[in-house]
Amino acid sequence: MLQVSVEDVEFAPGHIFEWQMVSAKRSLSEKPAQQLQTTTYNQAKHFAVAQGARSANDMISAYVAGTFEIPGVLDRSALESALLYFVRRHEVLRCTFQQLAGDLSCDILEPDDVKLELIDRGSADSAAELRAFLHEFFQKVDTLSWPLILMGAVIRDESTTVYFACDHLVTDGLSTPIAVNDIATAYAAFSRGHQPVLPEAGSYLTFSREQRRRSGSMGVEDSRLDHWKAFMARGGAFFPPFPLDLGVEPGCMYPTVNDAGMLLAADEVEALEARCRAADGRLFMGLLAAVGVSLRKEGGPDVYRGVMPVSERGRGSYAHTMGWFINTMPIEFSVAEGKSFAEIMGNVRAAFDEMQRHADVPFVKAWHLLAPVEYTTIRYWPYAVNFFSYLDFRKSPGSRNHAVWKAREHIWASRSNGICFWFHRNDAGLYMNSIFVDTPQARHTKAALGRTLTRTLETMARSGTF
The missing domain is CATH 3.30.559.30 (Nonribosomal peptide synthetase, condensation domain)
Structure with a gap:
């Protein structure tokens, strides 16, 4: 994996699609408040900074994104299944966040409560146009809005570029190779008519509770x-x-x-x-x-x-x-x-x-x-x-x-x-x-x-x- 500005990558032009994660529930706030979950100190600080910046009209755009290539003719149905498998596999990507009683809490949508909607974004006719699209698209990730991950693909006859961007609230630098591996591995399985086989994905919410328990009383x-x-x-x-x-x-x-x-x-x-x-x-x-x-x-x-x-x-x-x-x-x-x-x-x-x-x-x-x-x-x-x-x-x-x-x-x-x-x-x-x-x-x-x-x-x- 190479860490590099997306504006410095030579992507081949192609047709752009986005798969937007949406809630299959009527509302993102249906569960009672007592079921809200603990967040980490990083998340609480990051969310508070975003709220303060928005109140002061002083927003700084930022993202953590990833891209990778699928060679050959794309099985679009298999890719959609892989992206849905990915967001259902990781609970933090299905979390919605609320600032309540001075601290940040979150609610978890069940795996079956999320689905993907396909959006046709048209064609990019040059590498420069595609780079500009991706850079602008990645900036749409917003700490204060759900979903906190955006995903899509640039499809060509001979290859496909899969892309995604996350807010820091739900990711870090080591999450990007995890995401690439999950999506690519799941795509390979679905395209062959198999179910993906990947190691257990632990619970970030469990990690959050453990962190708060260890440090909550620290003075x-x-x-x-x-x-x-x-x-x-x-x-x-x-x-x-x-x-x-x-x-x-x-x-x-x-x-x-x-x-x-x-x-x-x-x-x-x-x-x-x-x-x-x-x-x-x-x-x-x-x-x-x-x-x-x-x-x-x-x-x-x-x-x-x-x-x-x-x-x-x-x-x-x-x-x-x-x-x-x-x-x-x-x-x-x-x-x-x-x-x-x-x-x-x-x-x-x-x-x-x-x-x-x-x-x-x-x-x-x-x-x-x-x-x-x-x-x-x-x-x-x-x-x-x-x-x-x-x-x-x-x-x-x-x-x-x-x-x-x-x-x-x-x-x-x-x-x-x-x-x-x-x-x-x-x-x-x-x-x-x-x-x-x-x-x-x-x-x-x-x-x-x-x-x-x-x-x-x-x-x-x-x-x-x-």
Whole structure:
């Protein structure tokens, strides 16, 4: 799987169809209130931000989307069955959300309570027209409106592009390969007259209840917050700032640039991974070390401070579940000049191990308890925050077919006040997708950092030095 802007993909033109999920019930609010279900802290915060933004007429469009290819002549009935199977399989996609009594709750439509309606969207006569359609269509996903997933296909005589987009309320970066695998696998089965056979999809609502049970009573004096408190004391802030100049004004939001490119080819990644293992580390630790060293080389500090998403799926049934299974945790380590590869790798490993010991503290809970009062109700992070994310798509469901399916993930946001990096690995190599503010200084900073990071990674892979 490749994470790339949908506007940078060369899709062949074709005829566009949408399958819209609708409720077979008379109303989306027929069940009594006592049957409403718990939501996660991420969902509650995300929904509240969307409500606040709409009230202030300050909406930011964003989506998490996916596309993949089906070769040959399409069995349209089998694809419709596969899409319906998919939304019935994952309860979070069938949830409706209500803000009641100060918190967010949800109701679940039963699998048989949803159906799909086919909409003919006409033809796209060029690749550019199709890219523009998909980008605009994906933006129709709305946190405050149901359904929270949009799906369709671009059908040609020789192939079909399946597309879908979700609101973050019901998805994360690892949900996209799950969706691709579910739909593609179900389509292959239905087209042969068989029923799909897939691993159990766990309940995101069960995960929500477990999270609330573990953390509901947490107060500001809880010892589980000690990691966050120490991080804040050393760095002086709850949100670690991105250390390089992006040319932004405090409190302002800007249009974004979304680009992606390869950092290392597959053989270079394998060489780097071997260096990391020899230093008793893992590839993502080496990548994180390289980011910290590169920031320092570009004028940043001797200590890397940032936040990084941590998957909460584990190895059970949640590994095949659509949902927002992501916590965000702080991490810091020294990248001082003169330290060896082994020393910095040791710093990263120790910092990661320490972070993992406290990873059961939900980010939103820590935010509300520990951040300055003026930051507890803000809609967006207050300034450019230092953010690091890494995914190895080779370990996701269906990865052996990603190249055949031409599986892609598309993440986008219309405005920002900073820069975010999503590093990802597939069979072809190591890539970086970044979304950053569209200012002259940010373009310069990102380009310079990208060059330094690439050189640093190449040197690490070649000689085990920085």
